[in-house]
Amino acid sequence: MYNFKFSIPTTIYFGKGQISHLDDLKQSGDKVLLVYGGGSIKKNGIYDQALKILEGAGISVTELAGVEPNPRIETVRKGVDLCKTNNLDMVLAIGGGSAIDCAKVVAAGAKYEGDAWDLVIHPEMIKAALPIYSVLTLSATGSEMDEFAVISDMTKNEKWGTGAECMKPTMSILDPSYTCSVSRKQTAAGTADMMSHTFENYFSFEEGADVQKRFAEGLLKTMIKYGPIALDDPNNYNARANLMWAATHAINGLISAGCSPAWCIHPMEHELSAFYDITHGQGLAILTPVWMKYVLNEKTAPVFADYGRNVWGLEGDDDMELSDAAIEKTADFFFKTMEIPKNLREVGITDQSNFEKMAEKAAAGSVGSFVPLTKEDIIEIYKAAF
Amino acid sequence: MYNFKFSIPTTIYFGKGQISHLDDLKQSGDKVLLVYGGGSIKKNGIYDQALKILEGAGISVTELAGVEPNPRIETVRKGVDLCKTNNLDMVLAIGGGSAIDCAKVVAAGAKYEGDAWDLVIHPEMIKAALPIYSVLTLSATGSEMDEFAVISDMTKNEKWGTGAECMKPTMSILDPSYTCSVSRKQTAAGTADMMSHTFENYFSFEEGADVQKRFAEGLLKTMIKYGPIALDDPNNYNARANLMWAATHAINGLISAGCSPAWCIHPMEHELSAFYDITHGQGLAILTPVWMKYVLNEKTAPVFADYGRNVWGLEGDDDMELSDAAIEKTADFFFKTMEIPKNLREVGITDQSNFEKMAEKAAAGSVGSFVPLTKEDIIEIYKAAF
Numbered sequence: 001m002y003n004f005k006f007s008i009p010t011t012i013y014f015g016k017g018q019i020s021h022l023d024d025l026k027q028s029g030d031k032v033l034l035v036y037g038g039g040s041i042k043k044n045g046i047y048d049q050a051l052k053i054l055e056g057a058g059i060s061v062t063e064l065a066g067v068e069p070n071p072r073i074e075t076v077r078k079g080v081d082l083c084k085t086n087n088l089d090m091v092l093a094i095g096g097g098s099a100i101d102c103a104k105v106v107a108a109g110a111k112y113e114g115d116a117w118d119l120v121i122h123p124e125m126i127k128a129a130l131p132i133y134s135v136l137t138l139s140a141t142g143s144e145m146d147e148f149a150v151i152s153d154m155t156k157n158e159k160w161g162t163g164a165e166c167m168k169p170t171m172s173i174l175d176p177s178y179t180c181s182v183s184r185k186q187t188a189a190g191t192a193d194m195m196s197h198t199f200e201n202y203f204s205f206e207e208g209a210d211v212q213k214r215f216a217e218g219l220l221k222t223m224i225k226y227g228p229i230a231l232d233d234p235n236n237y238n239a240r241a242n243l244m245w246a247a248t249h250a251i252n253g254l255i256s257a258g259c260s261p262a263w264c265i266h267p268m269e270h271e272l273s274a275f276y277d278i279t280h281g282q283g284l285a286i287l288t289p290v291w292m293k294y295v296l297n298e299k300t301a302p303v304f305a306d307y308g309r310n311v312w313g314l315e316g317d318d319d320m321e322l323s324d325a326a327i328e329k330t331a332d333f334f335f336k337t338m339e340i341p342k343n344l345r346e347v348g349i350t351d352q353s354n355f356e357k358m359a360e361k362a363a364a365g366s367v368g369s370f371v372p373l374t375k376e377d378i379i380e381i382y383k384a385a386f
Numbered sequence: 387m388y389n390f391k392f393s394i395p396t397t398i399y400f401g402k403g404q405i406s407h408l409d410d411l412k413q414s415g416d417k418v419l420l421v422y423g424g425g426s427i428k429k430n431g432i433y434d435q436a437l438k439i440l441e442g443a444g445i446s447v448t449e450l451a452g453v454e455p456n457p458r459i460e461t462v463r464k465g466v467d468l469c470k471t472n473n474l475d476m477v478l479a480i481g482g483g484s485a486i487d488c489a490k491v492v493a494a495g496a497k498y499e500g501d502a503w504d505l506v507i508h509p510e511m512i513k514a515a516l517p518i519y520s521v522l523t524l525s526a527t528g529s530e531m532d533e534f535a536v537i538s539d540m541t542k543n544e545k546w547g548t549g550a551e552c553m554k555p556t557m558s559i560l561d562p563s564y565t566c567s568v569s570r571k572q573t574a575a576g577t578a579d580m581m582s583h584t585f586e587n588y589f590s591f592e593e594g595a596d597v598q599k600r601f602a603e604g605l606l607k608t609m610i611k612y613g614p615i616a617l618d619d620p621n622n623y624n625a626r627a628n629l630m631w632a633a634t635h636a637i638n639g640l641i642s643a644g645c646s647p648a649w650c651i652h653p654m655e656h657e658l659s660a661f662y663d664i665t666h667g668q669g670l671a672i673l674t675p676v677w678m679k680y681v682l683n684e685k686t687a688p689v690f691a692d693y694g695r696n697v698w699g700l701e702g703d704d705d706m707e708l709s710d711a712a713i714e715k716t717a718d719f720f721f722k723t724m725e726i727p728k729n730l731r732e733v734g735i736t737d738q739s740n741f742e743k744m745a746e747k748a749a750a751g752s753v754g755s756f757v758p759l760t761k762e763d764i765i766e767i768y769k770a771a772f
Contacts, residue, residue, distance in 0.1 A: 009395060218600025
């Protein structure tokens, strides 16, 4: 096990009705920037509920609405302006990972003199942030309990992850019942996203980190059990609750501290989203089995075989056979059980002309991963996923 | 899954050489109470190392040495006096759970006007505490990352657990190499203690908390794998590291939030320690298989059978047979593999005269547990463990 620092400063209120704890925001001041997306929170009543509680707590609300599914730097800049102009005390995101990611960089941008894009491409420049709160409405990114945010500049086809200790939310409210209205498509994509976070942390050659590896397997088993249940029975509370709690732990440091290499599927997918604005979780699902097959060799087979044994319950001694079977299980789960589009053409990517540019950036973004990938490797993976 | 609040404010520095982070203490002031036990930290050099770093950080040290294995209220009172008299800013425990537990109640006592024993029997009276830091030298209690402390008043044969959010340490240093010199006896007892914490949280009728249950199984598998390795190869870093990290997560809220009933083995064991001052982990190991057999019935068999399947890899459809086999595995692990004394007589308890008094207190302390136990039940369990 490698040396590590472990720190989870975010307080979580988990369960039905926990939104009442929004009145805790008064510990950070009395002026909040409310960040949300396309307005589904107005349809399902969460918006009205939140405003009532904030009003009751004496907190005035400034709004940043319309955050995009792949949040844009232009929206972040608007939020930063609102915070600075109105001297706001904190930010509150209500939504999924996009709203929370946007709120995080707004919170950091409010404490920074230059352009917020600097903080996206240079995480080390993030020195402070306004207190960040969230009410989660979609289980996927884990942004509610981690330090990361992903922001896009579509004018440059750029999508980058950033992060800083001060961007970990102060408090997040996780009410699984809020996710019951999430569509089949987004439920499946969210499940693929949280599984991908777990995979990125799980596949490594570090053999002395049993706690983390067993935790990761427990998360994967939980996601594999409850993803299909949420798809077929969207109001199943236990399914929504387990997916929500599993997604959070997939990326809050619990399974990565002490063992995780750099990520590689995410950098490859970020390029897909940056050039084609596809749904992140679908892109991850499409790339994952292709990547697994591409990096499978004598050296990686024992790792994939353990994945097959411990997550899928496969039996046998031949690591290569077990690896093949585990990869097939993974693909079947994504594309058959969860009904995710199985290749890039099915999500509307009709040409390969950008693959070279994309691969170059993805290779730079994944240095130090489980199996190092060159630009040429990544082009092959894109082609195989096409 | 039940509603819950999840909060882990403790920062952990994990790994070799992390003691250098002791200079972070200056964030809490410049006067610390150093709390430790019988002086083993002087033999192995940790004491000198710590004092050098604290001196370098400009922190003056007042000492509370000689904390007992089952820490006494008299020692806590001494510590509280030292903090109040010298106007100390914080407490730092170097040791195992006993030193940390003592330091926690000292820290709370320093902010309380009355007698510290009030805070042991009335946790709700704990309103504030000095900042608490720890350097862990024994993997067992998990006190380094939780809110709990257990303190004894041997003049009254009383041993009670207390706890408060403000008693969660600010920062703990977990260097597995510090535990390489822990004796066979204490390594085995520590492994039994951390397994017991996991069991107390794990055995419940809550079926909708898969994340927590899979995590608990992952911890148990890790402890069962590495306990014997640490016993036979005490300098095995990965064994010490996994036991240390597993012990911490067994009781920091991760596997209990949203699903755990009240504990029942610990209240029974606390009476053994309070009356006979035995090693806590040995008492837990002795009681556990006896308790499992006593509460095994048609209703609990599916829970114990899942334990057998998911932790011990047992196979079969008959829950009662699987439960019996899982209980036997547990007993064999404690008493054969880990060489823990197998009954109360072997740890020097030679009469049963206190069982009735003890059982009455233990029954009061375990209300709401997995299987409710009466005073009579507990007397039977003590007798069967004799």
